[in-house]
Amino acid sequence: MxxxxxxxxxxxxxxxxxxxxxxxxxxxxxxxxxxxxxxxxxxxxxxxxxxxxxxxxxxxxxxxxxxxxxxxxxxxxxxxxxxxxxxxxxxxxxNVPTLSILAxxxxxxxxxxxxxxxxxxxxRGDEIWVQMLSEPSGGSDLAGLVTSGKRDGDAFVVNGSKIWTSGAFRADYAMCLVRTDWHAPKHRGLTMLIVKIHQPRIEVRRIKRVNGNMDFCQEFFDDLLVPVEDVLGEENKGWAVASRLLYHEREAAGGGSHYVSGVASGNAEEGGQQTDLIELATATGQGDDPRVRQLVAEAVVNDRVQQQLIERVTTGIKNEHFPLPAGAFLRLFAAINGERRHDIGLELAGVSGGTWCDDDPGGE
Ligand SMILES: Cc1cc2nc3c(=O)[nH]c(=O)nc-3n(C[C@H](O)[C@H](O)[C@H](O)COP(=O)(O)OP(=O)(O)OC[C@H]3O[C@@H](n4cnc5c(N)ncnc54)[C@H](O)[C@@H]3O)c2cc1C
Missing domain, CATH: 1.10.540.10 (Acyl-CoA dehydrogenase/oxidase, N-terminal domain)
Known part of the structure; x- marks a missing residue:
């Protein structure tokens, strides 16, 4: 020490x-x-x-x-x-979203x-947090949300519904964006509330996905009272809070968050993923095929580029050479790299990428 x-x-x-x-x-x-x-x-x-x-x-x-x-x-x-x-x-x-985005x-x-x-x-491990932004009427137009928070003395009365909340059933608190001024232009009438999840007047329903996963939830608010001291940021200035939250999300999803432990991220992930594709090429008997080697090399190079981009962007933001939204580069490149990696994996797996038996090396 x-x-x-x-x-x-x-x-x-x-x-x-x-x-x-x-x-x-x-x-x-x-x-x-x-x-x-x-x-x-x-x-x-x-x-x-x-x-x-x-x-x-x-x-x-x-x-x-x-x-x-x-x-x-x-x-x-x-x-x-x-x-x-x-x-x-x-x-x-x-790690996500509690430590890397919401904290x-x-x-x-x-x-x-x-x-x-x-x-x-x-x-300390006592609170898991989630983000309640998207709504059943659409999530891409975030500022168009319609869950209402009506000010009543020292509290907001919340009514409406949020959806696609990852992990709400197991979480303790949420950052929940609601409309508190219906007359202001849409970005200026929002407030971010800290909401305790497991309490009367919130119903959390789990959603079953086609692959059986039940992590997504939908929440229904019925006259839920949230005290004014649980406003995060300022009343009607929730857009600034949401924008910052999304900045942290892009950084986290792009692999640039310095608040997470234990995931195969950064250089550790690079090693893991390279090994996966090399193992797949070897297990499917294609390890000596020059075209397959070229594809694996492409994935390795993309990973190197991603690591260097994380370093460059996070350092640039820290030194104020880049503005905060530059974190979006990380999110974008992680998505492009992820998609290309899966394409390459699928190409290496051949037909077993579509239908497979449990002992099939290309199945997973
Ligand atoms: C893995 C995962 C985890 C998620 N976790 C959370 C979470 O924890 N909390 C949370 O709040 N949300 C979460 N979401 C939801 C995600 O943020 C929403 O999917 C997103 O907000 C989009 O909303 P939507 O699905 O209603 O699509 P819509 O907004 O209905 O969009 C559908 C399609 O229309 C397009 N579109 C929408 N508006 C326009 C427009 N004006 N012009 C042109 N095209 C348009 C979109 O690009 C999209 O292709 C999660 C999603 C995923 C996939």
Whole structure:
């Protein structure tokens, strides 16, 4: 440990993390990653316990300020911890959107009281958060939303419905964007509320997807009372909060968030994904085919470009060479790269990419 006030050297921190992880965190079974274990921990109970374990050892919220329960460390510390934690079971359900999107938004817009109330609880594993933005009448036109928050004294009375909320059934709090002024131009009549999810006057219904996954939810609000002290940012200035939230979302989805642990992200992911495609090419007997090697090489190069883009954009934003919306480049490139990677995977898998048996190497 470094003396109080000094930032621990990265190599020393990495070694300390490596030793602690080996002693305290359960190892992942061979060939299994944290993402694939999410469904087995449907309500996130195991994740909460693991997050608590990280917290108690001083390895949670590495880049969050110390006054809000974090460790006040740098992106490089987080990167080192992420790389070390890849072989272990980690509470990844906290990563998106709680730690990477909503906690940073709370940090940007919360009052001192809101930050003190929620950030330490999130980092400790006591609160999972979700985002309630989209509505049944359409989500792309976010500023056109119609869930209403009518001011009544010291509270807002909320009525309406949100949909496609990932993981609401297991979460504790939501950032929920509602219309509080019906006469202002649409972007200027919105307010972001902090909403406690499990309480009377909110009904959460799970939605079953075609693949059986039931992570999406729809919520119905029936005269739900939200106290004014739970407004995040200012009344009728919720668009500024939503825009910042979406900036953090783009950064997280593009792989640039420095608030997450334990996912195969950054260089760790690059290694994992390369191995997947190489294994697939080998398992399907195409490892020596020059055309297949060319495709795998293309995927590797795309990953390198993505890593360098993350570095360039996140550093540029931090140094104020780029404006915050430059984070959208990360989201866009991650989507293009992901789509191309899946195309290549499908091409390598051949017919088993469409119909497969359990022992078929191309199935997954
Ligand atoms: C994996 C996943 C997780 C999600 N998690 C959440 C979550 O946690 N919380 C949440 O609030 N939402 C979530 N969403 C919802 C997502 O943000 C919505 O899908 C999005 O807001 C789009 O809304 P919609 O599906 O109603 O489509 P619509 O808005 O109805 O759009 C349908 C189509 O019409 C096009 N379109 C829409 N408006 C226009 C226009 N004016 N001009 C031209 N074309 C237009 C769109 O591009 C799209 O192709 C999630 C979605 C996914 C896929």
């Amino acid at each position: 470094s003396p109080p006030g000094a930032v621990e050297d990265i190599a020393a921190f990495r070694l300390r993390a490596r030793q602690w992880l080996a002693q305290h965190m359960p190892r992942l079974p061979d060939g299994v990653d944290n993402q694939s274990l999410l469904e087995a921990d449907e309500y996130g109970l195991r994740a909460r316990a693991l997050q608590r374990l990280l917290h108690d050892a001083g390895f949670a919220g590495l880049c969050f300020p110390v006054e809000y329960g974090g460790q006040g460390l740098t992106r490089a510390h987080q990167q080192a911890f992420t790389e070390e934690s890849v072989p272990y079971r980690m509470p990844v359900v906290f 940073p938004t709370l940090l940007d817009f919360g009052t001192e009281e809101q930050k003190k109330r929620h950030l330490p609880a999130i980092i």
